[in-house]
Amino acid sequence: AELRQWLQEIGIILSDETFRDLLNGEIEHAGEKLSLDGHIRFDGGLFRTLAENIKSRGNISLTTGDRLIEEGVVKSLARHEAEYDIYALGNSHRTGDRTVYSYGQNKFLVNRVRDLKEFTDGKNLLLEQLSELPFTKKSLWIEMLRENGGNNEFRDNFNRWLFSLQPLQKKGSKAKKNAELQTLSARDIELAKIGMLQASRKDLSGKNNRIIKILYPTASDKTTVMGLTVLAADIELDVTGNITPESVQMLFDRIVRPEIKRIHNVQDKLRTQEEGEIAINLDAYEEGAQQFLFFPEINALPGVFNDDGTLNQDIESEEMVEMIKDKLMEYFTNLVDEKMVMWEENEIVGEKENHLNADFLNVKQNSKKGSKTQRNPLGAVENKS
Structure with a gap:
């Protein structure tokens, strides 16, 4: 508890799962995993790195100079935390002893996800009711949620998440301005959507399923959107690339x-x-x-x-x-x-020696291109509900 409190005091807030993995030596950095003792004793270890950084700065603030968040081991810890955290961006900030949230969440989605996951003695009344309605009785999600009395990998991973559109803006642009959905380029949004389908989140059931993120319908004038994490349902293609x-x-x-x-x-x-x-x-x-x-x-x-x-x-x-x-x-x-x-x-892919190369995966090349000015045609879609 004291170790976790110390990390929080210097701005490193971890989920229960990440802190457990840290104690169990499951955090990977520079291609290897270190035990808790290794993080203290060895060069590159989390606590050794943090201690040396703090010691070297004297009276210099932790947020200036060689910032802690720029340390490689801290970035490794952040990547591991991203496998568990439902927020794609910090959802709050501290003011004295108060926590201030910068936006409101969709109350219906928050409550609905909670209600769909609540089981008593292997039963969920809401799911049973939905399974009797003409439109939802064949729902794949409902079937998977009800499987084995709610004890299944779909339910383990099914959750809501939050995503700020601000990080999609061109590097160097001012924050909190012109980040509404309709102002983002087609390339900006497409890169974010591709990333959501790349199984960046760990399978919480431990069965190594592909877990993806999908967006929830959002009004075009919003700067923060909500989504769901779910098991991927793969569309199979034949050898010619056509759907089977x-x-x-x-x-x-x-x-x-x-x-x-x-x-x-x-x-x-x-x-x-x-x-x-x-x-x-x-x-x-x-x-x-x-x-x-x-x-x-x-x-x-x-x-x-x-x-x-x-x-x-x-x-x-x-x-x-x-x-x-x-x-x-x-x-x-x-x-x-x-x-x-x-x-x-939008130069997301390009021809190179008769093969498609995924240019969007090249971080350095991508950061130089920045955003295109082309408007995203989907951005103008209004929330009709």
């Missing part, structure tokens, strides 16, 4: 079919409302019940909707399903083609 039929079927079962059930359910209720059998006013749901929202390309397919806007009752026939799956494959292929063009235009 099995993955197309998975997309249909998990995304399209739930929308079919949702649309049918609402339209059935609208009919009973017109007949006076139910008293609830569902008029606000009518527009949404006349379209597919996740794959809007399906809306234009012939025969999907009748002339009166109702969904074809034979939508799940073999012929209709195959037509929709063909559209899904076409949609996926177009997304890949558009993404490759966007990456080349």
Whole structure:
């Protein structure tokens, strides 16, 4: 406890998991792991480095000169902490004995994640209710959360996280200014999204699954966004780089079919409302019940909707399903083609000796380029909720 308190007093705040790994010799630095004793005795060890830095500065502040945070072993510790911390940036600062938070979190998301993870005697009432609704009964996440009475790797890793858009700004630009989502370039946001899919977070279940970060819908004028950490669901490709039929079927079962059930359910209720059998006013749901929202390309397919806007009752026939799956494959292929063009235009990838080289991984090269002025077309999307 005293060791951890000392670290906090010089500005190094660790999660319980990172502090445990430090005590157990699990922190890797310069290609090797040091025991707690090694961090004290050996050159390059955390406590040896910190002690020498503090001793050498005399009356100079810890935040000036050779700053502690620039020490290599401190950076190694920070990288390890990033595997556990749900914040992509410090979420608060101290003023005297008070902790001041610089933004408000999405209360619904905070409470929802907590409620989805709470199990009593292997049961979660909310998940049971969601598994009975037409739209969510085939949800892969709900199935994985309920697996083995909540004792599973998906639940271990499922959590919310926070991300400040400020670090995406061009190096050297002033902080707290022009960091709203719509002002960031396509390249800025794309690099951040790629990083979120690179499994930077440790699998807390210990099973070495790929854990990714995804963004939660956010208004375009915000400078801080929220997201979720989840197990990755991989889309499989064949040897030619095309999506496999099995993955197309998975997309249909998990995304399209739930929308079919949702649309049918609402339209059935609208009919009973017109007949006076139910008293609830569902008029606000009518527009949404006349379209597919996740794959809007399906809306234009012939025969999907009748002339009166109702969904074809034979939508799940073999012929209709195959037509929709063909559209899904076409949609996926177009997304890949558009993404490759966007990456080349923004120099995220480049041709080198007939091979694509991932220039965005080159930190030095990347920092020299800075941000492009091109606006991100997704940045203008407003929060419709």
